[in-house]
Amino acid sequence: MAAAPLTRNQTQSAVIAGAVAHTMFQTGWFAFGMSLAALIAASLFGGLIGAASRTFGGETSAILSGIGTGADILFWVVIAFLLASLILIGLSILVSGWMLSAAGLHRPWRATLAAVGIAALVDIALFWIYLGIANLLTDSPIAGPVLLTPVIALVGGMLIGSLLWWLMALAHRERVPAVAAPDAVLEPQEGAE
8 A cells, every 4th residue: 555645735734733833842841841840849848948947946947937838839830830831732732633634634633643752752852952052052151051042942843843743744644555557458469350
């Protein structure tokens, strides 16, 4: 069985869906990772402050208790960011699936989930690559990681997403039976009646 070629509309939709959905997914994925790390840090910090305030008495305990309250608030802020990042990841999947479905792509949701799965693995390495490129472009310890990395990640995410979604659209094309060549028509030989 041969794969049916992608139409121009399907190709354009896959490229645009990749640029849009991967940018959304990448942002949610990075936010999820950072929120998860912050959640672990806030939990540890809050636990340490709570233990220290119980150990010490008097004014030290009151100060540490106040800091512990701040850590509790930070914990819930991080939980909110964690949930928002999961919502953004879910929205990226929905947007991609809808765009590929609207273009008439065969198995749009499979193509979307395959692209998102690969992107989840690739984006971990890409984060460090974007950070390295940003650090190469500037000597500033703040401008590189804080200002340039998001810009590089935005451009890189759109390019990588377009390529990845296009490849997944190609991989999930409809299979059609190969057309067999018609039998050769035999012409009567001369002298045969």
